[in-house]
Amino acid sequence: MTKMLASVTGVEEAEIALSGQVDIIDLKNPSAGALGAAALETIRATVVSVDGRRPVSAVAGDLPMQPEVIRARVEEIAATGVDYVKIGFFPSSENAACAAALEPIARRVKLVAVLFADLGTDFALLPVLAGHGFHGVMVDTARKGGGRLLDHMAVARVDAFVAAAKANGLMVGLAGSLEAPDVPRLLPFAPDFLGFRGALCAAAGRTGAIDADAVVKIRALIPEEASAARSAGVDYRLLAARGYAPGSIDPTLGTDRIFVRDFVLPVEIGAYSFEHGHTQKVRFDVSADVLRVTERPEDMRHVVSYDIIMDGIRAIVARGHVELSETLAEQVAALVLESPRVVRVVVRVEKLELGPGGVGVEIERKRADSKAARKGPSASDARPGRAGDERKGALP
Template identity: 50%
Template sequence: MTLMLASVADAAEAEIALIEGADVLDLKDPANAPLGALSRAAIDAVVATIGKRRLVSAVAGNLSDPQELATAAEEIASTGVDYVKVGLDANAAACIEALKPLAARRRLIGLLFADQDADVSLIPRLAAAGFKGVMLDTAVKDGSRLINYLDIPHLQQFVDLVHAADMIAGLAGSLEAPDISRLLPIGPDLLGFRGALTGGKGRATRIDATHIRLIRDLIPRENHLDDQGDEFKVDWRLLSARGYAPGRDLEIETDLVFVHDLILPVSIGAYDFERNKTQRVRFNIDADVRRAGHHAEDMRDVFSYDVIVDAIRLILSRGHVDLVETVAERVADALLTHPRLVAIRVRVEKLDVIDGSVGIEISRARASQAGKLHQLFAGDLGAKSGG
């Protein structure tokens, strides 16, 4: 399961983020990017305010000297936060070595920066040193998002490498609401936010409840007890966006979301001469998506075409495929895991075989049982949960 990490600057912001459902509260100075540390007093205030109600992490500062970083991380750890986050730059190897004694006693998260050629070869070294997780972030906060630096297949590789090392995998870096549906399928344990929680008004602006709630609603979570503690809260607006409404037939109304004439270079073909080159392949996808119970207002109410494009690119990134039929089936299978999809038509055409196109078109539908409420979240809750 993917958890929501909210970057907060003080106890007041931490309380707002907690009330609105953030899973992890990450303490940092947003005016001192990327990893400005808060004062000891500010961290102590948050730990005292939040107690054990949520996981709390804190950054150790914008430091690259190994001993300075180790000393700062030790000080942060002594406040009682659950995780200490440390940035790793060109001096990463020495910093990891200096932090090894602390990693044996406290939970450390290493941060790599996508806009500074993140060195994923450090992941096994971090695991060997005792780190509990690795996050991928951006160092320069100029509005460029993580996805501007690494595409979905490369982000999937990062998450897979971290999980293979038995650590928590996190993604951050000016993430916005539309990025969430694209990143959830690759299974990160954490998605981190700051600017999106201010409504795009800048990292130094105070976060607000409305925008925290928007991000929170886009990340599936298990039911939480209400204030009385005796029944489950149900977010009917979120369930409606996912295709469920009480007393309404789940199957009756759909919208068509499509991607047409997407041409990509693909390693495909059963002949030997097709194995050492790529061919142009055209994709046309039509997805029947359950309508929300109201007019679309924000990202909670839509199924993004980006999810279709990302699914195709992820499948193609896995290597050579002999048959267009295989590609079509994999695309259909991947997309039908989304809880709102009812049916899908996938057309895959090879454009370099003849003076025209050859290929296949398939139609697939969700099994009838998939409309039931207990299965609406099946595709979203399979990711590994960190904590």
């Protein structure tokens, strides 16, 4: 289950975050850089105020990659009683030495390494961190105002980063000037937490005070742990990522149609030997009928984002060679139908370099029981690929 981390400056903002049901309280000084450290007395006071209601983390500051300097600072922050200490790992030949110097502390407090998408994310550091007892790793952006996480890290690389971190036994988080539209795009990769600061400060920017309404808006996009009363078969993280809240579907509202047209990517595809070992241009057209949840959509809670379709296609393509256009179309259709709100999808996959015109396939898939879907998804409906097997001749 993905958790929500909110970066706060002290006791007052921590209480706002707690009122908004944030999962992890993270202390920093946003005026002092990407990982500006809060004063030790502020950290201690906040730990006392939170009083175990939520885990508390604190950043160590924008420090030079010098093992003894980093170790001394982390020792100070660990002594405040926080649950996690976050340490920035900037590109340096000393990264492995810094990780080794922190191993004794890692036996006493959970350490989380912070890597930076805009400075280059070194996947080779992940096993090193795990080997020295780090609890987790996250990717952030170092230059605030210089773009969001997804401006610097392609979705396929985000997917690979999360998978590589988990393969090394590390808790994994994603941050970096994230905004509300980024949440449904990142949740399908199943990070352990998403981190926010600027998006919680409304129009004030990351150095302003966090705003209670902005916290609630982001919190609503990241579902909390399912209670025992809920069906264990339904992935509520996935449902929320696709814009669904339990009990919110009114069948009288009907459907909307979202679409992605003329989306062209280089793809390793083809059954012939001459098609192996290189890419060719493939055009994707996708149209999905989506159950509405309100007559007046106002924010990301009310929609199924077309960004999810494009991100999903990119992730599928990044997996490697696909023999058949039909296989690729089925994978895209299954991806879109993972959304409990999608009742029908049409996918066209068109290879553009095999002649004067395009060649390919178009398929239509429906949720097996679209009537039941309009009443609200069951556990079986929520599973990927729960679709009928129909083909049509033209896009609607």
